[in-house]
Amino acid sequence: MKSNDTPEKLVEAGLRHYDFNNYLEAIKEYDKAIKLNPNYVNAWYNKALSLDALQRYEEAIEAYNRVIVIELNYTNAWYNKGLAFSSLKKYKETIEAYDKAISIEPNFANAWYVKGLVFDGLNHYSLYF
Numbered sequence: 001m002k003s004n005d006t007p008e009k010l011v012e013a014g015l016r017h018y019d020f021n022n023y024l025e026a027i028k029e030y031d032k033a034i035k036l037n038p039n040y041v042n043a044w045y046n047k048a049l050s051l052d053a054l055q056r057y058e059e060a061i062e063a064y065n066r067v068i069v070i071e072l073n074y075t076n077a078w079y080n081k082g083l084a085f086s087s088l089k090k091y092k093e094t095i096e097a098y099d100k101a102i103s104i105e106p107n108f109a110n111a112w113y114v115k116g117l118v119f120d121g122l123n124h125y126s127l128y129f
Contacts, residue, residue, distance in 0.1 A: 007033040007040045014046055023050040041070045045077060057084040075105045082111070086118060094118055 014029030027050045033043035048063035064081035067074050082097030098115040101108055 005032065005036070007037040007043060010036070011040070011042050011046060014043075014050075018046065018050055018053075021053070023053045026050045039070050041067055041074065044070065045074070048077070048080065052080065052084055055087070057087045060084045073104045075101050075108060078104065079108065079111050082114070086114070091118055091122060 010029045010033035014026040014033070017023070017026035017029060027047055030043045030047035030050065033040055034047070037043070044063050044066045048060045048067065051057075051060035051063055061081055061084050064077045064084065067077040068081075071077075078097050078101035082094045082101065085091075085094040085097055095115060095118060098111045098118075101111040102115070105111075
């Protein structure tokens with residue numbers, strides 16, 4: 001780490017790696033940012049996205065949890081946490097995460113849509129009514 005590195009600059013560097021699918025390098029940059037500022041929500045959120053891209057869903061969920069501790073109403077963290085749970089076939093937790101995202105942002109169409117897909121996949125049509 002350079003002496004003039006800031007959490008913001010490190011996250012920007014991480015995003016450049018992410019854009020080129022260099023997720024491990026991106027995570028290294030986010031970790032440096034987190035070391036400088038453990039409550040930097042953008043570093044945690046982007047780290048979670050990178051972990052998701054690597055299919056390291058349990059770790060991604062842990063990172064989303066850190067985001068949510070820092071900023072409870074971070075809608076996209078709840079939504080993406082739901083996607084990670086879905087990838088792990090933990091559907092109860094998936095629905096709970098989507099419900100939280102929807103409670104924060106009632107017009108969040110993607111959350112409603114994927115929640116419906118989960119219900120459909122589980123044949124829980126009665127839960128719609």
